[in-house]
Amino acid sequence: MNETPIYTEYHPRWYRRRVSTYWWLERSSYLLFILRELSSAFIAWFVVFTLLGIRAVKLGPDSYQAYLNWAASPFLIIVNLVTLFFVVLHAATWFNLAPKAMVVHWRGRKVPGEWIAYANYGAWAVASLVIALILLI
């Protein structure tokens, strides 16, 4: 964008402040916003990681063992720990926003927002427990 705006007599240009490409570093709330949005890339990585696992299970015992070894390499553990941070950030921010996206009425009264958030966290706990039991027992 031109630093010195060109004005003509009849068509003055609008004044628009230039926004830095790194605007999201200016405040911690902006940074949290962009980190939350970036969680999308890590969700995509999780799906790829899972699909590779399904593929390995299908291919045979050797492939499955190779997949487990690969997942246990230091690099992959670090990648997945970072991914875990982002998916938990996604889950927490998502459930905290749920009351704003979903207004529930019960017998003519608005259900308090905290209840909606608690219900979401409860569902998260139940889903996690069920999956953990299936995979660990």
Next chain:
Amino acid sequence: MAKRTIEPLLWTLFSAGGVIAALFIPIQLLLFGVVFPLGLAEAPSRERMLGLIGHPLTRLYLFVMCTMALLHAAHRFRFTLYDGLQIKHLNELINLFCYGGAIVLSIWTLVLLWHIP
């Protein structure tokens, strides 16, 4: 007449995928990405995994979870690129990359889950 767009559908898929991703992904990643690799618990055997994945309900779950999470991620990543990097002049390319990637990976999911030995 207002131009009909696909945007509302994309936002619906984004929300649905966001809920599914928030509920189911953290525990699965914790187990397969951290707990099993670090040896804190033993990973299920290949036979057990094959039995699990072979069940129609598990396959349905995995298909819905993967495709919805991908569509959610594609939509959000698109806006991350728009807002974060302000590369609005590359709209078509970004859309192709995000939604195209989600569709290609969804097809791979379907192919993988279609036939389990």
